[in-house]
Structures are given as C-alpha cells and as structure tokens.
Amino acid sequence: MTDPITVLGAGPAGLAAGFYAQRRDFDVRLYEAADVVGGNARTLQFGPFRYDTGAHRFHDKNPRVTADVRALLGDDDLHRVDAPSQILWRGRRVGFPPAPGDLARALPLRLLARVAFEQLSLRLRPHAPPQHFEQMARRRYGPTLARLFLLDYTEKLWGAPPSRLSPDVAGSRLDGLDLKTFVLEALGADRRTARHLDGSFLYPTRGYGLIAEATADAIGRERIRTGARITQLAHANEGRIRRVEINGAERVPVGPLVSTLPLTRVLRLLEPAPPAAVQSAAQSVRFRHLRLAVLGLPERARVSPNASLYFSQPDVPFTRLYEPKNRSARMAPSGQTVVVMELPCDPGSDPWRMDAGRLRRLARRTLVDHDLIADDETTVFTSHPVPFAYPVLECGTDRKARRLRRYLDRFENLHLLGRSAQFTYTHVHDLYAQARRLMDELASSS
Incomplete structure (x- = not known):
C-alpha cells in the first residue's frame, strides 16, 4: 500500500487499527484530540492510588487477540481475576x-x-x-x-x-x-x-490503561499526534474523503481513512454537509456520558471483595461502584484502597455540570448510607468525565444508525471502527479482532 493510513482517534479502537497496520508494515498516522492516548480506557494516577476510567475487563474470547495483548504487555501480563459482583438493595x-x-x-x-x-x-x-x-x-x-x-x-x-x-x-x-x-x-x-x-476476566497488573500504552509503544509514539482535534472532513461530493482539517487550521490529504470518532460527530464534520434528512437523523441519535467520583480511603484496606457493586434503587443516582484493588493489588498501597462510582448523565445536565464539592458530598453520603464507610472516615477525592461512554439504543435508533452508516458508505476510503463510530456495543477484544480484519482487507485490496 502506497498511501499512508490515517486513523482518527487514539482510543482502544484507533490504537488497535494502528497496531495491526504497523504489523503489516503500512505507513500509518494517528490523530488524537486529547493530550494522551487511551480514550475512555485509561488508567490514571491519583496520589498513591491508580484507577481506570471505567470498570474495564478484558475477556479471553479471542485466542489470537489475547495472545497479541499478552505479547504487548510483557511483564505487565494479564492475570485472571475471579471477583463476583453484587447488587446493593x-x-x-x-x-x-x-x-x-x-x-x-x-x-x-x-x-x-x-x-x-x-x-x-x-x-x-x-x-x-x-x-x-x-x-x-x-x-x-x-x-x-x-x-x-x-x-x-x-x-x-x-x-x-x-x-x-x-x-x-x-x-x-x-x-x-x-x-x-x-x-x-x-x-x-x-x-x-x-x-x-x-466476575471472571483478565486484567493487567498495573491497570487496564496499560493495554493502550503498550499498544501505542508498539505502533511508535512518533506516529501518534496528540492535541490534534479533527475539525473538518472535506469530500467535495466525489465519493472520497480528500482531506482532514486539524485544529481548525491545518489541512492534511488522506488516503485510506479509519474513523473511531462518534458516528454523529463524523456527520457534523463533513464538508459539504449531508442532506437535511441525514442531519436530522444524526441529531436524534445520542450517547450517554459518565461522571466518575473517585474516593481514596487511606484508613481502609478494602471496601468489599467484589469486582463491582450495583445500585439498583432509583433514589441512588450512581449505577455502580468498582474497587480497583480487587482487580490488582498494585492499584492501591497496602492497607489502603480506592473506589470509583459511576454517575450516568447527559451533556449539559445537572450531574454533568455538578461541581466537584457537591459530587464528593453525594458520593460520600451514598457510601455511608450503604454502610461501606464510616461517617467520620477520612477520604480524598477527585473526579473524571467520561464522554460518549455508551450509545443509547432507543426504539428505532438502530434503524437510524444503519441509515447514517449507509450514507457514509458512499465514501470508499472511509472505514468506521469502534463502539462510538459504529454505534454498537463492543468490547476491547472485539475491537482488536475487527481492526485486524480491516487491515487484512486493506492489504488484500491494495
């Protein structure tokens, strides 16, 4: 293949595409809006604690993908976790x-x-x-x-x-x-x-985000440009995306183009814009965001033995809690632990705009009310936003999403990959398998 492959996004799907492109010796370039790679599957440091930006698990469903990920991680090999979850009711x-x-x-x-x-x-x-x-x-x-x-x-x-x-x-x-x-x-x-x-899954020793970091290293950091927000996809009604605009200024010609950006955002970026009916369909398709409330507990060795605790009652705004230490002991110091609580919300809603102090009080009160911590227990707090966490499949939305994907099929060099881009539910092992198949197809067609 003579034309370089351009990948939009360096979350799990984009990194998987870059990894399998590099393995085939394709010239590949990744563009990521954030300053770091990993998207919504990162591991963050908070004082002495480590936590993932989601209750992520790696499922050993595809032997080839599992072998690839094990080879990537090396000393941070995947270990099996058996920690069943419970519902708090x-x-x-x-x-x-x-x-x-x-x-x-x-x-x-x-x-x-x-x-x-x-x-x-x-x-x-x-x-x-x-x-x-x-x-x-x-x-x-x-x-x-x-x-x-x-x-x-x-x-x-x-x-x-x-x-x-x-x-x-x-x-x-x-x-x-x-x-x-x-x-x-x-x-x-x-x-x-x-x-x-x-309750049973694989997990890297130092956090789920190590999969993204190891994949980025294998691609070559010099091939990944961070701080590069895509602001336009120019096509001139020729059946191909001709160039991408970065940060509202720089224009880069493209050949094969892999987009992991949210499906609705891709349609908004097109220039010329899609027909009004397509734009209307895109506006009716939505994603669910998350706010993560992260509480470090320096006086407690463990809150529970569970992978996750689910809050089923409607008067509790959080949906679940996960304790990173139950995935790997290296996620918190000995004698201490950290918990992460997920608060689903829509962009612009009160939970999404809630200030850190109010979110901290809400999270602490929920833990105390469920007898997970003492009322006077010391905690340290931070929070993290997770945009585009879940595509929302309302009745009829699958039909709208198929219509949007069919419209994008007219661009012969555009390939959609990942949960947000395809508006489907996928796990990381699925993304890596799909990325490998995509690169096989591009190799056979070149």
Missing part, C-alpha cells in the same frame, strides 16, 4: 446475577412467593417478540423481579424509560447484566454453568 447484598438462594435470603416471604408464581406463569405462557426493553424484562423475569433489579437500574443507566429502549440494549450483556444468565440462575440453573461476564 435495601441494605442487603444480592449476588449478581441473583441466584435463588440470594433471593431467598434478601426478599420477604410474600415477595418471594410472588416472584415464584410469576416465574411459573411466565414459563407456561407463550409471547410474541417484545417491542421494547420493559416488555422484554417483564416477560422474562416477571414484573416483580424486573422492577426490583432491572428496570430502575436500566433507566438510570440509559437516561430513558425502559419502554422507550430497544430490546437490543440487552444484547449478550447489559453492562455486566446478562439477561439469559439472570433467568437461568433465578430458575435454578447451576451457577457454574451460567456465563458470568462480570
């Missing part, structure tokens, strides 16, 4: 996913009897395909279990009533909650036979 802890024993210990007898009756009724009643997520949840769990452990949590996470969300948000995994596994275990399946995506 009305002062009690319920296993995640809940098994019958968990429910028997947590629920009052009358409520447990109602759940059992609903489960029996559901198994005997045929159903048409669900039209929205709430319908799916109620049909699979019954109204009681769905409301207690799923619907309120889902509305907090996605920022939309479950009746407006597509059944596709369940997928094979709803941010750690697999519907099939939940149902199987609630109906008595052996926990060992059910898939437990949240």
